[in-house]
Amino acid sequence: MDPDALYQDIVDKYSRHINPGLAKLMAFAGFGLEVRAEGCHIYDHEGRKYLDCLGGYGVFALGHKHPKVVEAVKRQLDLMPLSGKAFFNGPQADLAEKLSSVAPEGLEFTFFSNSGTEAVEAALKFAKAATGREKIVSTVGGYHGKTIGALATTGREKYRTPFTPLMPGVDYVPYGDLDAAREALNGHAAAMIVEPIQGEGGIIVPPKGYLPGLRTACDEASALLIVDEVQTGLARTGAMFGSDHEGVRPDLMTLAKALGGGVMPIGATMGTAKVWEAVFGPNPLVHTSTFGGGELACAAGLAAIQVVEEEGLVERSRVRGVQLKALLEGVRERHADLVTAVRGVGLMIGVEFAMDEVGELTIVQMLKRGVCAAYTLNNPRVIRFEPPLIISEEQVAQAADAFSEALLETKELLAAVA
Numbered sequence: 001m002d003p004d005a006l007y008q009d010i011v012d013k014y015s016r017h018i019n020p021g022l023a024k025l026m027a028f029a030g031f032g033l034e035v036r037a038e039g040c041h042i043y044d045h046e047g048r049k050y051l052d053c054l055g056g057y058g059v060f061a062l063g064h065k066h067p068k069v070v071e072a073v074k075r076q077l078d079l080m081p082l083s084g085k086a087f088f089n090g091p092q093a094d095l096a097e098k099l100s101s102v103a104p105e106g107l108e109f110t111f112f113s114n115s116g117t118e119a120v121e122a123a124l125k126f127a128k129a130a131t132g133r134e135k136i137v138s139t140v141g142g143y144h145g146k147t148i149g150a151l152a153t154t155g156r157e158k159y160r161t162p163f164t165p166l167m168p169g170v171d172y173v174p175y176g177d178l179d180a181a182r183e184a185l186n187g188h189a190a191a192m193i194v195e196p197i198q199g200e201g202g203i204i205v206p207p208k209g210y211l212p213g214l215r216t217a218c219d220e221a222s223a224l225l226i227v228d229e230v231q232t233g234l235a236r237t238g239a240m241f242g243s244d245h246e247g248v249r250p251d252l253m254t255l256a257k258a259l260g261g262g263v264m265p266i267g268a269t270m271g272t273a274k275v276w277e278a279v280f281g282p283n284p285l286v287h288t289s290t291f292g293g294g295e296l297a298c299a300a301g302l303a304a305i306q307v308v309e310e311e312g313l314v315e316r317s318r319v320r321g322v323q324l325k326a327l328l329e330g331v332r333e334r335h336a337d338l339v340t341a342v343r344g345v346g347l348m349i350g351v352e353f354a355m356d357e358v359g360e361l362t363i364v365q366m367l368k369r370g371v372c373a374a375y376t377l378n379n380p381r382v383i384r385f386e387p388p389l390i391i392s393e394e395q396v397a398q399a400a401d402a403f404s405e406a407l408l409e410t411k412e413l414l415a416a417v418a
């Protein structure tokens with residue numbers, strides 16, 4: 001089939017069998033059919049090459065199709081793709097051990113699932129079981145997934161309203177506000193769930209001392225601290241975990257996105273011995289998952305962490321992040337009327353615009369210039385740069401140039417319709 005016909009065929013199938021509104025939205029923004037991806041690049045049906053600055057919302061920390069992860073998964077595929085649950089499973093044990101060696105101190109145990117939202121569901125259940133309490137404190141603008149429990153803690157009404165009633169007992173406090181958190185926790189809460197940096201909320205960096213402050217507040221209220229590192233985990237923010245920047249030790253920590261090495265889906269909920277004893281002590285089967293901890297996913301996870309270590313991705317994320325942020329800051333200074341803020345840590349950077357439409361138009365224009373980015377789910381005024389951590393100095397410059405040109409073009413378009 002010729003490329004255009006192939007593209008049209010796929011868009012039609014999306015419209016008829018997947019999601020008509022989404023098909024329209026993606027086609028309008030100019031997203032083609034992704035046929036191949038490697039390293040920092042995505043290739044569409046017409047053979048066009050895009051620098052991936054979205055990075056699958058944090059999935060592609062190692063880039064696309066990292067050879068070491070692909071190799072580990074292929075080896076496992078030939079050996080045994082999926083085992084029954086009755087026997088011990090080697091890759092799961094190896095990954096759990098590796099995770100406990102890199103995670104913040106005290107997180108010795110891991111429960112494996114298949115996605116971020118499942119990792120959050122488990123954390124919420126464990127917090128309730130371990131404390132015997134019900135109330136969960138979350139943050140306005142926080143994003144923790146879209147299954148019923150996780151959605152109840154996701155701080156944007158638009159996603160919750162059609163599905164109420166959700167899990168009851170969730171309080172929302174403003175992100176970054178320690179006093180509000182302290183007050184909410186003191187009402188007999190089971191846990192506080194929080195992202196080290198709000199991702200979908202618009203790449204919001206909390207004030208220094210926020211996470212350590214929450215740690216203390218949770219201790220004082222005998223509540224647990226759940227740090228959701230689904231997006232920030234595995235070197236994204238220039239530290240192995242977002243919690244590491246200020247040496248915070250959560251009681252529970254969730255991981256997913258980057259943990260699959262950009263090859264396999266996986267979710268992980270890590271916790272302390274104390275939490276595990278309370279949850280699984282009375283009943284080792286109290287929480288289970290048929291596919292969670294599958295051999296292929298765990299082989300990918302182990303390889304992914306090894307690559308993060310071998311290729312120094314923590315340091316690269318930090319250094320390239322400083323470079324990208326400085327370049328974007330330069331663009332902001334030249335276009336202060338349109339760009340109101342550049343913020344982030346490591347290679348998790350957000351650019352905030354003065355008006356809603358600017359982000360969407362700029363994304364379209366960037367795509368035309370061979371760079372893909374996207375806005376944050378809970379805050380369409382913010383576009384995010386979350387490229388693979390293996391991105392080079394030249395590629396960072398290319399991304400910033402494309403952004404600058406796209407913004408100029410957007411400005412002209414807006415002036416023309418004004």
Ligand SMILES: *Cc1c(COP(=O)(O)O)cnc(C)c1O
Nearest residue numbers: 115116117143144145199230231
């Ligand atoms: C993406 C995300 C989730 C949900 O993960 P899914 O795999 O999409 O279910 C949860 N928490 C955070 C912080 C996320 O960024």
